[in-house]
Amino acid sequence: MVPMTTPRLLCEGLTRRLPSGGHVITVLDDVDLRIEAGEFVAILGPSGSGKSTLLGLLAGLDRPSVGTVQLDGVALERLDEDALALLRREKVGFVFQNFQLLANLTARENILLPMELGGKAGAAARADELLARVGLAERGHHYPSQLSGGEQQRVALARAFGPRPSVLLADEPTGNLDRDTGRNALDLLVDLREAEGTTLVLVTHDPQVAERAGRRVRLEGGRVVEDDGAAGSRGGGMAGDDVAQDVARGTGAAPAP
Ligand SMILES: Nc1ncnc2c1ncn2[C@@H]1O[C@H](COP(=O)(O)OP(=O)(O)O)[C@@H](O)[C@H]1O
Ligand SMILES: [Mg+2]
Numbered sequence: 001m002v003p004m005t006t007p008r009l010l011c012e013g014l015t016r017r018l019p020s021g022g023h024v025i026t027v028l029d030d031v032d033l034r035i036e037a038g039e040f041v042a043i044l045g046p047s048g049s050g051k052s053t054l055l056g057l058l059a060g061l062d063r064p065s066v067g068t069v070q071l072d073g074v075a076l077e078r079l080d081e082d083a084l085a086l087l088r089r090e091k092v093g094f095v096f097q098n099f100q101l102l103a104n105l106t107a108r109e110n111i112l113l114p115m116e117l118g119g120k121a122g123a124a125a126r127a128d129e130l131l132a133r134v135g136l137a138e139r140g141h142h143y144p145s146q147l148s149g150g151e152q153q154r155v156a157l158a159r160a161f162g163p164r165p166s167v168l169l170a171d172e173p174t175g176n177l178d179r180d181t182g183r184n185a186l187d188l189l190v191d192l193r194e195a196e197g198t199t200l201v202l203v204t205h206d207p208q209v210a211e212r213a214g215r216r217v218r219l220e221g222g223r224v225v226e227d228d229g230a231a232g233s234r235g236g237g238m239a240g241d242d243v244a245q246d247v248a249r250g251t252g253a254a255p256a257p
Contacts, residue, residue: 093160108140
């Protein structure tokens with residue numbers, strides 16, 4: 001028997017519809033996904049298949065049209081914006097393709113900011129430790145414009161790991177970097193994840209990158225068409241999920257909390 005534990009992330013019936021040119025398109029279509037604490041999952045699929053949409057929903061940055069996303073057992077779609085912001089600050093790290101560092105803060109200040117917003121103790125020491133971990137110990141006082149793309153992404157990695165998020169979501173984090181620089185940033189991401197025990201969901205086009213994940217989930221047209229980790233250890237991911245299924249079915253029609 002598979003022990004009943006709360007997964008780190010659970011999607012049930014996750015569907016996202018968006019208005020597009022006078023009609024409604026289904027960008028994400030009835031996605032079920034169960035991700036355990038500590039997993040490293042690569043999300044693959046062609047452009048437009050819904051990868052970024054899925055990540056936004058996992059982060060609570062977007063809201064499902066139907067279905068549920070649960071983070072450590074908490075249904076995100078039931079939270080108001082303030083509660084979502086708090087939960088993100090507490091538990092979610094995000095790494096973007098275009099780094100998204102704040103231009104008017106130094107590298108070190110960028111890393112410090114989420115820890116300080118979260119009231120984390122020891123933020124200064126942690127920022128210095130992470131700067132060293134990403135090979136930028138001497139560059140903390142530099143502004144993003146003074147750093148190369150690869151260096152900026154290393155700062156963004158340090159910033160994301162700073163508050164010790166339980167889940168890190170990375171959307172094509174090496175997509176704007178040349179191959180060697182990208183590999184470098186990715187090695188760092190994988191090393192940091194291992195050292196910190198962070199659950200990682202990584203969107204990538206690079207099959208070699210995906211090989212390094214413990215599991216590969218492929219999207220096409222908003223649906224999961226392949227998941228090499230869903231069978232076996234997860235028993236198809238459906239066991240004992242009656243409650244979650246009810247929640248998923250209820251959400252579409254339920255009034256806001
Ligand atoms: N805000 C939006 N309004 C309308 N269509 C959108 C919006 N965001 C994404 N889409 C569409 O949803 C589909 C999936 O987008 P996305 O999740 O960004 O795919 P991917 O990250 O796999 O390239 C695409 O067809 C895209 O054009
Ligand atoms: Mg995308």
